[in-house]
Amino acid sequence: MPGITREEVAHLARLSRLELSEKELDHFATQLDDIVGAVARVGEVAAEDVPPTSHPLPLTNVMRADEVRPSLTPEQALAAAPAVEEQRFRVPQILGED
Amino acid sequence: MTAAALAGAIASGEASAEEAARAHLDRIGAVDEKVHAFLHVDTEGALRAARAVDAKRAAGEKLGPLAGVPLALKDLITTEGVPTTCGSKILEGWIPPYDATVTKRLKDAGVVVLGKTNMDEFAMGSSTETSAYGPTGNPWDLTRIPGGSGGGSSASIASYQAPLAIGTDTGGSIRQPASVTGTVGVKPTYGAVSRYGLVAFSSSLDQAGPCARNVLDTALLHSVIAGHDPMDSTSIDAPVPDVVAAARQGREQGIAGMRVGVVKEFAGEGYQAGVEQRFREAVEVLRGLGAEVVEISCPHFTYALPAYYLIAPSECSSNLARFDAMRYGLRVGDDGSHSAEEVTALTREAGFGDEVKRRIMLGTYALSSGYYDAYYGQAQKVRTLITRDFDAAFAAVDVLVSPTTPTTAFPIGERVDDPMAMYLADLCTIPSNLAGNAAMSVPCGLAPEDGLPVGLQIIAPPMADDRLYRVGAAVEAALTDSWGHPILEEAPSL
């Protein structure tokens, strides 16, 4: 298994939207490298024929009827918003695509 | 006084719920400056709820078995109109517009919520030190950790600030704090208690559960919060086992004929001598109570920790993505010079602590294309193997036992920047989260070398939560008899 480099941490931070400081990059690189080294042990046991378990419960088809329930009021929905304008969540300029 | 006795006194009119609430609020006022179990005390809300119970009684209405009893709620559980921070700066000041199902059930049962308890940030930790609002002290020794992530909940009951508390357990966050504070804590079967309104850390592992100073109180609280909830797709739609009856049965009739398996893998290197000693003695107590004790090997349990530290971070990296400064919570850098993307990254950088950042990045890594199969995929296979180990074990025995945690409470600060050392605290508790079965920690004495509490972990198959209570109550009764008093009476006064 490849170790976790400083560059890798920078990439993970971008994907995770964390504006890490230079110091943190070094710090986390060391720690994450240690942790990944330790958890990589999972590769030792699980063989091809072992099915994965993504969830502890064997349930299927849990659904609800298509019936309308009361929504929050716009005041409730917006109460915690950092900024509001025209009854909408006001957010800074979005750089992505429209 | 136990919660059961207090509820009885309130129901009979010997005491009022308001008096009970005031007494506990006074206790909080007197000692919580030292313990720091609470992040938010809802004095007005508690008194209002207590008066409502008293009014109900005065009107001759029948009260539930815990009506009027105060409770401390982990700050991971949403409370309408009352702040919910999850121990994180990023949610500082957030007031949810809705109640978690657990909160709702407690309110409906007349349980009086005193406030919200301290915890490791977003439940990520084993010491309550990763809370953005400072650590909680262990009432047995305020310089030591109260366990985590639910250290605030356990410390609150160990210091008599509340008779009951709710925790959540993703890798041991109810049981490990119970173990190191000399209290009882149960992680119910996954799906037994609704997760609706529990701020998600790792969705496939998280489970809320009861904490109290004795097994019967824990059972009473368990039966209030458990049961099917249509708002949680992973909620089990089946009757809740009668845990209260099981606790009474264990205390009164013992456990003769029950088969108990000692997990072979949870011993040896890394285990404190005094912990192992008290554990061995507890096993002898079980044998003395008529249980048939055998050693059971669960060979894949040694892989539980690495599997957990892939699965939980993976799920958390996704669950915590919603904290982006757009709809609620902290927003940093919105000065017109930063884009939404930058504001999100600046806010998450400022709002999350180191442990949360570590886990988010670890999970992001484990789910990345190219690494998914080797990490997340393999961890899920380990999960299957661990479940198989449990299945085989429960074919031979009714319950499994182990120490809850390898050591007693360690000093605050000791492991805070050594994640791998910190993670070892959950070594014995994690397998049950991965497999989804039920487990309890019940006090089994004080380690001779440091005089700090040791917990016995009891593990039962899924939906057999009642077995925990039967065995737990039997062990508790026998040990309390032998000590001559409940273990918490040995704790220093604050």
Place this chain on the structure above:
Amino acid sequence: MGLEVHVELGTATKMFCGCTTALGGDANAQTCPVCLGLPGALPVVNAKGVEGAVRIGLALNCEIAEWCRFARKNYFYPDMPKNFQTSQYDEPIAFNGHLDVEVDGEVFRVEIERAHMEEDTGKSTHVGGATGRIQGADHSLIDYNRAGIPLIEIVTKPIVGAGARAPQVAKAYVAELRELIKALGVSEARMEMGQMRCDVNLSLRPHGREKFGTRSETKNVNSLRSVERAARSEIQRQATVLDDGGSIVQETRHFHEDTGSTTSGRIKEEAEDYRYFPEPDLVPVAPAREWVEELRAELPELPRVRRKRLQQEWGVGDHEMQSALNAGAIDLITATIDAGAPADQARKWWMGELARHANESGTELDGLAITPVQVARVSALVAEGSLNDKLARQVIEGVLAGEGGPDEVVEKRGLKVVSDEGALTAAVDDAIASNAAVAEKIRGGNMGAVGALIGGVMKATRGQADAKRVREIILEKLGVG
């Protein structure tokens, strides 16, 4: 070419919560802890959403999964409350189907790779930019009413071999799919309202090469006409780049209705890594086989079959039928016939006058402010002689302008065929008197000149005369015929 079509299902509630999906509500008035992604909230699957997905899958001749899961698609975007989209990844509910479409009378089989369930995002309004577009905007406002509305994403396998006809195939496929969705009753599939949206992925294979080149993705092409235009313009753009020796960049492109061309979106610094994993808050969906068969048995007459039947009933050719399909007119014509209009009239109005209006105003036919019942009424007024075609066109104009129903417009505008004999005779006399030379020609047997006199009369009566009767009077007066 590959096409990805998103269809918003017409369920009463959102995919994972009980908020209403009704249109036109106040901003952020149709949200709850679940669709706002509040901490602690959990999704529960809307059974009707699953049913809609299965029905679409069956109608597209897909296999229906015996067991499938939702997955989380992780990426940050402010209009997505949880910063992951609950979608399906490698386990779609429906897969391996096909849809036959017709282009120029030839059947083209479009293979369907998958149809899967997911949820819509909120809606952003960009403030402060010159054009309301995201570029140059100062900030954005988000309304989460749309967040969580069920979407079915239908993905084709690569459509190869259509060559230059690819744009027509694309349009015909989307048109056919829209008819199918509407026939199933799972969505109104109104493209102009975003209920059906199309992404067009295109790559070219230069002559003599075996492999296709790099592809571009053109997003959110939101009308049938645009599907064809976007495909055509993107093919031309790529061909030009390749001919000039350039290379195609893998990127997202945006189609602009006004210019009919695409422009480059942001090229990502890093490849997308959505880190899909099974959604732990939901349990698998395992449609029971009996239920799937019940749904299969209840499928409505499929549009192609229905069109064949209607084509016979209407007595029109393939080409006319195809035009009606592409114009989205089939249901409108059918409804107009049901309201009492003869087939040829119903078709004539929708495909002629109304299609022209739709084209001019850049909307779809079903977006016009006139109902099939109103069109049938116009047709009836013509049949009974109260209106002629010219007047009927004015009535339609009036209805579209919001002046009321056909009868109201007739009343308000005073549009009525003049059939008063006295007035007509007087108008004919005037016309003969002022066109003596023409009258002479007619008397001399030149019947072709009658039109000129009729024209004069029509002009004098502002078009409201009954042209047939005018002709009769002229011939009477001039003693011919």
